[in-house]
Amino acid sequence: PANCYDLNESLVDHAEGQHFLNEAFKIITEEVLCKGTDVKQKVCEWKEPDELALLLDLELRATGEPEHRLLQRVKDVAKYSVKTCHPHFFNQQFGGLDYHSLGGRFLTEALNTAIYELSPVFVLMEAEVLRGLRQLVGWTEGDGIFCPGGSVSNMYAINLARYQLFPEAKSKGLWSLPQLILFTSQESHFSVMKGAAFLGIGTDNVISVKVDEGGHMIPEDLDEKIMLVKSQGAVPFLVSCTSGTTVQGAFDPLDLIADVCEKHKLWMHVDAAWGGSVLFSKQHRHLMKGIDRANSVAWNLHKMLVAGLQCSAFLLKDTTNLMKQCHSATATYLFQQDKFYDVNLDIGNKSVQCSRRVDCLKLWLMWKAVGSNGLAERVDRVFILVRYLVEQMKIREGLLLLHEPEFANVCFWYIPPSLRGKEGNADYQDKLAKVAPVIKERMMKQGTLMVSYQPLGNKVNFFRLTVLSPLLSQKDMDFFLNEIERLGNDL
Amino acid sequence: PANCYDLNESLVDHAEGQHFLNEAFKIITEEVLCKGTDVKQKVCEWKEPDELALLLDLELRATGEPEHRLLQRVKDVAKYSVKTCHPHFFNQQFGGLDYHSLGGRFLTEALNTAIYELSPVFVLMEAEVLRGLRQLVGWTEGDGIFCPGGSVSNMYAINLARYQLFPEAKSKGLWSLPQLILFTSQESHFSVMKGAAFLGIGTDNVISVKVDEGGHMIPEDLDEKIMLVKSQGAVPFLVSCTSGTTVQGAFDPLDLIADVCEKHKLWMHVDAAWGGSVLFSKQHRHLMKGIDRANSVAWNLHKMLVAGLQCSAFLLKDTTNLMKQCHSATATYLFQQDKFYDVNLDIGNKSVQCSRRVDCLKLWLMWKAVGSNGLAERVDRVFILVRYLVEQMKIREGLLLLHEPEFANVCFWYIPPSLRGKEGNADYQDKLAKVAPVIKERMMKQGTLMVSYQPLGNKVNFFRLTVLSPLLSQKDMDFFLNEIERLGNDL
Numbered sequence: 015p016a017n018c019y020d021l022n023e024s025l026v027d028h029a030e031g032q033h034f035l036n037e038a039f040k041i042i043t044e045e046v047l048c049k050g051t052d053v054k055q056k057v058c059e060w061k062e063p064d065e066l067a068l069l070l071d072l073e074l075r076a077t078g079e080p081e082h083r084l085l086q087r088v089k090d091v092a093k094y095s096v097k098t099c100h101p102h103f104f105n106q107q108f109g110g111l112d113y114h115s116l117g118g119r120f121l122t123e124a125l126n127t128a129i130y131e132l133s134p135v136f137v138l139m140e141a142e143v144l145r146g147l148r149q150l151v152g153w154t155e156g157d158g159i160f161c162p163g164g165s166v167s168n169m170y171a172i173n174l175a176r177y178q179l180f181p182e183a184k185s186k187g188l189w190s191l192p193q194l195i196l197f198t199s200q201e202s203h204f205s206v207m208k209g210a211a212f213l214g215i216g217t218d219n220v221i222s223v224k225v226d227e228g229g230h231m232i233p234e235d236l237d238e239k240i241m242l243v244k245s246q247g248a249v250p251f252l253v254s255c256t257s258g259t260t261v262q263g264a265f266d267p268l269d270l271i272a273d274v275c276e277k278h279k280l281w282m283h284v285d286a287a288w289g290g291s292v293l294f295s296k297q298h299r300h301l302m303k304g305i306d307r308a309n310s311v312a313w314n315l316h317k318m319l320v321a322g323l324q325c326s327a328f329l330l331k332d333t334t335n336l337m338k339q340c341h342s343a344t345a346t347y348l349f350q351q352d353k354f355y356d357v358n359l360d361i362g363n364k365s366v367q368c369s370r371r372v373d374c375l376k377l378w379l380m381w382k383a384v385g386s387n388g389l390a391e392r393v394d395r396v397f398i399l400v401r402y403l404v405e406q407m408k409i410r411e412g413l414l415l416l417h418e419p420e421f422a423n424v425c426f427w428y429i430p431p432s433l434r435g436k437e438g439n440a441d442y443q444d445k446l447a448k449v450a451p452v453i454k455e456r457m458m459k460q461g462t463l464m465v466s467y468q469p470l471g472n473k474v475n476f477f478r479l480t481v482l483s484p485l486l487s488q489k490d491m492d493f494f495l496n497e498i499e500r501l502g503n504d505l
Numbered sequence: 506p507a508n509c510y511d512l513n514e515s516l517v518d519h520a521e522g523q524h525f526l527n528e529a530f531k532i533i534t535e536e537v538l539c540k541g542t543d544v545k546q547k548v549c550e551w552k553e554p555d556e557l558a559l560l561l562d563l564e565l566r567a568t569g570e571p572e573h574r575l576l577q578r579v580k581d582v583a584k585y586s587v588k589t590c591h592p593h594f595f596n597q598q599f600g601g602l603d604y605h606s607l608g609g610r611f612l613t614e615a616l617n618t619a620i621y622e623l624s625p626v627f628v629l630m631e632a633e634v635l636r637g638l639r640q641l642v643g644w645t646e647g648d649g650i651f652c653p654g655g656s657v658s659n660m661y662a663i664n665l666a667r668y669q670l671f672p673e674a675k676s677k678g679l680w681s682l683p684q685l686i687l688f689t690s691q692e693s694h695f696s697v698m699k700g701a702a703f704l705g706i707g708t709d710n711v712i713s714v715k716v717d718e719g720g721h722m723i724p725e726d727l728d729e730k731i732m733l734v735k736s737q738g739a740v741p742f743l744v745s746c747t748s749g750t751t752v753q754g755a756f757d758p759l760d761l762i763a764d765v766c767e768k769h770k771l772w773m774h775v776d777a778a779w780g781g782s783v784l785f786s787k788q789h790r791h792l793m794k795g796i797d798r799a800n801s802v803a804w805n806l807h808k809m810l811v812a813g814l815q816c817s818a819f820l821l822k823d824t825t826n827l828m829k830q831c832h833s834a835t836a837t838y839l840f841q842q843d844k845f846y847d848v849n850l851d852i853g854n855k856s857v858q859c860s861r862r863v864d865c866l867k868l869w870l871m872w873k874a875v876g877s878n879g880l881a882e883r884v885d886r887v888f889i890l891v892r893y894l895v896e897q898m899k900i901r902e903g904l905l906l907l908h909e910p911e912f913a914n915v916c917f918w919y920i921p922p923s924l925r926g927k928e929g930n931a932d933y934q935d936k937l938a939k940v941a942p943v944i945k946e947r948m949m950k951q952g953t954l955m956v957s958y959q960p961l962g963n964k965v966n967f968f969r970l971t972v973l974s975p976l977l978s979q980k981d982m983d984f985f986l987n988e989i990e991r992l993g994n995d996l
Contacts, residue, residue, distance in 0.1 A: 187707025214705025
């Protein structure tokens with residue numbers, strides 16, 4: 015490669031670069047994909063942050079490094095990162111591995127393009143993928159876009175609902191509008207609150223609707239709260255339902271909520287970031303009965319469908335080009351009208367972003383690889399594995415479910431031997447609350463398992479396992495239970 | 506792989522998957538990285554959208570496809586996509602290729618993790634990269650985060666400025682606040698307008714500040730407009746300056762604007778999405794003199810530094826944890842306090858997103874590979890190439906610069922032979938306006954070159970070339986000029 019002033023040569027040596035990339039690919043394959051999915055290897059290699067910073071030698075310096083050192087860095091980053099593809103990673107609502115999706119992601123990165131102007135392949139592909147997803151919702155037409163995560167999708171819903179009711183919000187701001195109120199359940203995702211704050215609506219204007227024991231929004235409470243808000247002179251405009259809540263995996267009763275929304279003429283949004291994938295399954299899609307009556311849906315395909323972070327579809331029933339009207343800006347340098355092709359291909363103006371990542375290719379390629387049937391099978395499989403796990407938990411001692419799982423979340427307490435039969439003791443709850451954090455610390459430090467825990471309302475710390483990876487089989491479920499017992503039986 | 510009910514086996518066949526991935530990697534290397542950077546190959550393979558949809562066979566079906574067909578799809582997507590890494594792609598403010606960054610991106614995709622809880626490697630790495638970038642801004646402390654694009658970074662600035670002045674905005678919404686006004690130049694990026702609309706402030710409350718002929722904000726006009734707004738009873742709260750405007754590549758005079766912001770106690774934000782990279786260059790960082798006086802900076806490392814879409818840093822001078830206070834939500838299931846490690850590692854709550862992509866690894870690895878010196882060299886090289894191009898344009902006939910380039914944007918009209926010397930004709934401007942679109946259509950259909958065009962104010966359609974790729978050498982500049990002449994000399 016040339017120095018800065020030698021204009022005859024490029025600054026990049028292609029042969030060197032290709033060699034690095036080939037070697038890096040081998041390391042990624044070995045360290046992340048092979049070892050990372052091998053149950054004999056660790057899920058994580060825990061180090062104290064100070065020690066980790068030293069090991070990784072993070073400091074950025076003036077001069078570059080030779081290839082062998084850079085490859086060692088690739089290896090180190092892989093080694094000390096959590097293996098979300100590992101069959102014993104039950105910690106998050108993403109994880110698992112799909113080779114076809116990953117191939118699509120490598121291609122996306124290499125192509126390094128954005129969805130707007132002059133990327134006709136991805137404009138067309140995104141439209142087709144969104145069409146396929148809308149079809150599962152039950153809509154023969156409509157609109158949609160891929161967003162950088164479910165939180166942003168939920169914000170889109172809030173912004174569109176507001177704009178539909180008061181188009182002047184876009185130019186004049188909220189000062190020209192009456193006080194707006196939106197509704198969501200106590201157990202909905204915190205992004206609804208974050209979105210309300212970000213969009214200038216304020217968290218006080220998000221009304222929390224009661225849930226039943228299983229975590230489902232109670233439509234009667236919703237109806238009452240809407241009427242109360244109206245009687246106080248504020249303007250209800252949106253209900254954000256949840257299909258698959260974060261902790262319990264509950265599906266709000268969409269059909270009943272749709273009745274309430276119709277009655278009060280409110281925008282019905284469904285945050286199906288986690289649960290949406292049941293729509294692929296003939297057997298389980300009833301959980302979202304009524305979804306076709308929604309105005310908008312947020313659905314993260316990087317969760318149960320393992321499309322890879324991130325792949326968040328925002329789907330819209332609207333056919334009046336509401337999203338473009340709401341989000342567009344005049345930018346003659348970007349959206350010229352004197353192009354030689356159909357300017358409707360310039361979909362960039364539907365987004366509040368400018369250069370928007372290509373998130374459709376990985377999903378499209380995976381869908382092509384296994385078909386809708388294959389994706390349905392993965393969803394069905396999750397339910398079967400959860401059923402197996404729950405049956406095993408009932409046979410074993412010391413595993414107490416919060417409730418029967420409705421979906422892929424299994425919430426339970428591990429009751430160590432010393433606490434069994436002591437439910438009546440005054441300090442029982444305090445002691446139980448300390449069990450999960452200790453087991454979690456042990457599993458992380460030993461690197462054998464990852465599962466999350468949290469309290470919920472008056473329920474002290476419990477484990478929440480999420481089942482989603484297509485790599486899972488029965489022996490991983492058995493391992494999970496054995497390992498929790500091994501880690502906690504002396505507590 | 507098993508069927509759905511056979512719980513003894515996984516649904517995924519690792520050997521098949523690995524094979525597919527290896528073959529896909531070979532195709533990506535050959536089709537995108539080798540052919541895509543080969544000047545003897547096309548930049549794009551234009552097809553009419555209808556024809557393209559047929560060629561790609563986009564439809565999603567119930568059943569899956571065999572490996573050979575999927576690999577053909579990888580090949581087809583690569584073939585018909587625009588090659589943004591091609592040395593004759595001058596169309597956007599991204600493009601080029603860096604092999605180390607790309608290796609980091611493949612690793613990021615394979616690891617499939619998000620920056621929050623339990624990804625200590627990336628929490629620490631992001632902090633180090635942000636520290637390095639802040640140091641270039643001139644701050645020894647501060648805060649920051651990677652955002653999904655510069656538009657979102659600009660929104661963060663607006664939201665933080667609003668929150669700092671009126672913390673009650675977060676809970677009560679804008680109804681509790683006086684009318685807020687922000688200022689940006691006529692030639693700033695449209696995302697400032699989009700952000701104001703999205704955040705509930707409204708586009709009417711964005712005041713457009715005049716620019717000089719070169720596209721720089723005029724500080725005196727800013728000062729006057731702020732005083733006018735105050736006299737009308739509204740509350741100015743933010744000035745969004747631009748370092749490197751989209752069309753002309755102009756750098757607003759930051760030091761003079763900082764004086765105005767100090768005088769009126771306004772938040773000074775700098776949208777340096779495009780221009781920020783000059784901070785690496787000792788020779789050219791003077792263009793951003795005064796940047797250290799800003800409150801926040803948006804800087805896209807996927808633009809001139811070729812880190813790959815996307816890599817958008819939002820940098821903040823604040824040391825009071827303003828971003829976390831502004832964006833946090835209470836989510837006990839995510840941000841428990843009884844963890845065995847320092848809960849300050851849980852930086853997720855600084856973001857309005859939940860699962861946030863890892864955008865730091867690719868930049869970190871590239872920075873390690875070539876050092877700050879190597880990145881500075883790339884920036885210096887851009888200026889040298891632009892200088893060479895401009896000198897050649899002055900020697901040749903029919904190439905008219907709008908103005909001397911200040912940065913990496915070269916704005917010019919191609920005057921075809923038939924229009925030369927006809928500047929006085931009544932239809933001259935009309936005819937000139939039609940030249941760029943025709944040349945653009947020809948270059949796209951022949952696939953030889955990509956460069957954008959647009960009008961600006963009373964200036965009819967002109968070409969805007971952006972120079973950024975480290976692959977470029979003098980012969981690509983020569984090719985560019987020859988090709989524009991070849992495509993337009995009969996007009």
